[in-house]
Amino acid sequence: xxxxxxxxxxxxxxxxxxxxxxxxxxxxxxTPPTDLxxxxxxxxxxxxxxxxxxxxxLYLIKRQNLNVLDIPIAAVTQQYMEYIEMMQAMRWELAAxxxxxxxxxxxxxxxxxxxxxxxxxxxxxxxxxxxxxxxxYEQFKQAAQDLDTLPRMERDLFAAHAVLPxxxxxxxxxxxxxxxxxxxxxxxxxxxxxxxxxxxxxxxLSLRERMSQVLETLRKSEGFVEFTQLFSPDEGRxxxxxxxxxxxxxxxxxxxxxxxxxxxxxxxxxxAAPEASSGED
Amino acid sequence: xxxxxxxQVLEAAILAADGPLSIERLLRLFEDNDAAPSRADxxxxxxxxxxxxxxxxxxxxxxxxxxxxxxxxxxxxxxxRLWEERPPRYSRALLETLALIAYRQPITRGEIEDVRGxxxxxxxxxxxxxxxxxxxVGHRDVPGRPALYATTKAFLDYFNLxxxxxxxxxxxxxDIDAIHPSLDLGEQPADETPxxxxxxxxxxxxxxxxxxxxxxxx
Amino acid sequence: xxxxxxxQVLEAAILAADGPLSIERLLRLFEDNDAAPSRADxxxxxxxxxxxxxxxxxxxxxxxxxxxxxxxxxxxxxxxRLWEERPPRYSRALLETLALIAYRQPITRGEIEDVRGxxxxxxxxxxxxxxxxxxxVGHRDVPGRPALYATTKAFLDYFNLxxxxxxxxxxxxxDIDAIHPSLDLGEQPADETPxxxxxxxxxxxxxxxxxxxxxxxx
Numbered sequence: 001x002x003x004x005x006x007x008x009x010x011x012x013x014x015x016x017x018x019x020x021x022x023x024x025x026x027x028x029x030x031t032p033p034t035d036l037x038x039x040x041x042x043x044x045x046x047x048x049x050x051x052x053x054x055x056x057x058l059y060l061i062k063r064q065n066l067n068v069l070d071i072p073i074a075a076v077t078q079q080y081m082e083y084i085e086m087m088q089a090m091r092w093e094l095a096a097x098x099x100x101x102x103x104x105x106x107x108x109x110x111x112x113x114x115x116x117x118x119x120x121x122x123x124x125x126x127x128x129x130x131x132x133x134x135x136x137y138e139q140f141k142q143a144a145q146d147l148d149t150l151p152r153m154e155r156d157l158f159a160a161h162a163v164l165p166x167x168x169x170x171x172x173x174x175x176x177x178x179x180x181x182x183x184x185x186x187x188x189x190x191x192x193x194x195x196x197x198x199x200x201x202x203x204x205l206s207l208r209e210r211m212s213q214v215l216e217t218l219r220k221s222e223g224f225v226e227f228t229q230l231f232s233p234d235e236g237r238x239x240x241x242x243x244x245x246x247x248x249x250x251x252x253x254x255x256x257x258x259x260x261x262x263x264x265x266x267x268x269x270x271x272a273a274p275e276a277s278s279g280e281d
Numbered sequence: 282x283x284x285x286x287x288x289q290v291l292e293a294a295i296l297a298a299d300g301p302l303s304i305e306r307l308l309r310l311f312e313d314n315d316a317a318p319s320r321a322d323x324x325x326x327x328x329x330x331x332x333x334x335x336x337x338x339x340x341x342x343x344x345x346x347x348x349x350x351x352x353x354x355x356x357x358x359x360x361x362r363l364w365e366e367r368p369p370r371y372s373r374a375l376l377e378t379l380a381l382i383a384y385r386q387p388i389t390r391g392e393i394e395d396v397r398g399x400x401x402x403x404x405x406x407x408x409x410x411x412x413x414x415x416x417x418v419g420h421r422d423v424p425g426r427p428a429l430y431a432t433t434k435a436f437l438d439y440f441n442l443x444x445x446x447x448x449x450x451x452x453x454x455x456d457i458d459a460i461h462p463s464l465d466l467g468e469q470p471a472d473e474t475p476x477x478x479x480x481x482x483x484x485x486x487x488x489x490x491x492x493x494x495x496x497x498x499x
Numbered sequence: 500x501x502x503x504x505x506x507q508v509l510e511a512a513i514l515a516a517d518g519p520l521s522i523e524r525l526l527r528l529f530e531d532n533d534a535a536p537s538r539a540d541x542x543x544x545x546x547x548x549x550x551x552x553x554x555x556x557x558x559x560x561x562x563x564x565x566x567x568x569x570x571x572x573x574x575x576x577x578x579x580r581l582w583e584e585r586p587p588r589y590s591r592a593l594l595e596t597l598a599l600i601a602y603r604q605p606i607t608r609g610e611i612e613d614v615r616g617x618x619x620x621x622x623x624x625x626x627x628x629x630x631x632x633x634x635x636v637g638h639r640d641v642p643g644r645p646a647l648y649a650t651t652k653a654f655l656d657y658f659n660l661x662x663x664x665x666x667x668x669x670x671x672x673x674d675i676d677a678i679h680p681s682l683d684l685g686e687q688p689a690d691e692t693p694x695x696x697x698x699x700x701x702x703x704x705x706x707x708x709x710x711x712x713x714x715x716x717x
Contacts, residue, residue, distance in 0.1 A: 141373075160350035
């Protein structure tokens with residue numbers, strides 16, 4: 001919503017013809033209507049231009065260069081009512097706030113007409129509350145305009161940015177706790193419905209570890225490894241058994257091959273691949 | 282750490298960051314550094330950086346959440362041509378709501394509506410919250426426990442301010458007593474304002490607008 | 500247009516833009532300008548700008564789509580600490596992949612995908628290999644010869660384990676919440692190992708998830 005169409009010029013008297021007050025069927029209305037007649041087409045625009053009854057009332061007062069502190073309540077009320085009636089006649093759904101204001105004005109007007117009782121000291125001016133609200137509203141209407149004129153980002157200010165170059169060998173050492181890994185495994189296993197198995201897996205793990213070790217040894221030696229080299233006697237019988245199981249396991253999985261040139265000759269272990277280390281993934 | 286190097290790192294960091302950087306955040310850059318600069322070192326380096334911008338197209342600016350570099354206002358219009366889209370404009374309703382939150386915070390939606398005399402659309406509140414200009418800071422302890430809104434640092438940053446103090450001051454309210462001194466309303470504090478207020482109530486508003494505008498045009 | 504001003508506008512524009520700016524785009528900034536600089540002017544100004552960076556934390560770089568300022572390589576690492584505040588976290592997908600490699604090694608990517616039910620991104624595998632927690636220990640002799648992944652000593656070291664045995668069994672995992680966070684798992688007796696390992700070593704390695712389940716139901 002543009003400022004031009006929404007801001008009724010605050011200071012009216014003798015200060016016309018700058019910005020169009022509204023555009024009606026292509027014709028700019030540079031002067032806010034000075035009497036109560038508003039072209040029917042303009043009425044909607046007119047109403048849109050106000051942020052509510054206080055805004056409209058403020059406009060009516062300012063238009064006549066009246067002091068907010070000393071509103072001729074009868075005249076203003078009459079004008080306000082005429083707007084409201086006109087709008088109602090056009091069958092626009094008026095926001096309830098406009099009608100509430102109409103009632104308030106009517107009440108103030110009637111209270112102003114009542115003769116003052118002399119005894120009641122410190123009687124409040126019936127307009128006091130209205131004046132307070134009008135001023136308060138005007139205060140923030142102004143504050144909003146001021147805010148709008150502050151230099152602001154995107155419109156008047158632009159932040160300056162430089163990019164960060166790709167940082168060489170930047171190791172992002174993300175800390176991970178084992179517990180997190182285990183929780184992840186638990187999740188994936190539950191998803192895969194693996195927990196129905198009641199097997200004890202601890203052994204399998206040592207077996208699997210050994211399988212990996214055997215494969216790694218093979219990979220590092222880039223070819224044949226003598227069978228016996230895959231065992232380390234200092235691990236004891238247990239270690240030897242696990243190594244042996246691992247080799248059998250790898251054989252069964254066709255991950256390694258055994259080769260022997262003649263009976264009782266040394267047995268060699270090699271990766272099952274035609275070529276040792278090619279094309280990962 | 283060498284002062285020259287410090288200045289360079291500060292410049293680069295502020296330029297590389299996604300938003301303004303506070304001194305605290307800048308200090309943390311050197312935390313594990315053996316020769317970590319002191320707060321005073323950093324402040325003095327920032328000062329040097331500010332001065333070094335004299336001949337440059339950008340300036341170092343301190344806003345609510347810290348330091349940022351921004352295009353100098355004098356050439357901002359020229360640079361703005363980079364973007365085809367016009368900058369967003371905000372409706373009066375939104376600006377009035379925002380102004381009320383800024384000046385009266387913390388404030389409920391109902392209280393905003395009381396002043397504006399019309400309902401505040403949820404759309405406006407949503408926009409303000411989404412832009413991170415406004416946040417809910419609590420709830421008023423009345424039936425319905427309405428949310429209390431306040432402005433954020435991002436709001437100040439956006440409007441190039443360091444603190445709420447820097448907002449343009451509100452136009453003074455005038456006492457109706459100025460007209461009818463016999464009627465003591467007792468509500469408003471009876472300060473010295475009425476005298477000046479009497480002078481020309483309507484014009485002050487307009488003047489301040491023009492002031493601000495001309496100030497920021499050059 | 501003054502050369503000084505031109506340099507300022509170019510600097511500001513390149514810093515304010517969202518991406519690199521080509522000479523053409525920069526020239527368009529002055530399109531309606533009476534004293535619009537020539538292409539040669541702009542180029543010479545850019546050169547001056549480049550030289551002016553000597554003592555600064557940033558440098559002017561020409562990349563494929565144009566000019567941009569970037570933090571000098573020498574201090575980039577220091578500046579990058581701005582983002583270190585929030586320690587990065589590995590994704591669930593990465594942790595699951597790691598866990599599956601640990602428990603099911605040697606394992607192919609396809610097998611990991613079978614269990615997880617979703618594709619494993621190469622990025623994850625790359626991260627794990629770069630971190631040296633996982634290595635390729637061979638290739639499965641099936642079409643495509645997929646790599647077989649296994650965990651490394653560095654993996655054990657990082658998690659303070661002496662061997663994979665110290666990881667809780669799958670069964671124990673079900674009660675993981677009962678496991679002490681410090682995971683002092685080294686107490687478990689190792690002597691039953693051979694017997695049960697004998698039980699059916701092959702199945703776990705090769706056969707699919709479902710097979711394992713059905714075979715080992717008591």
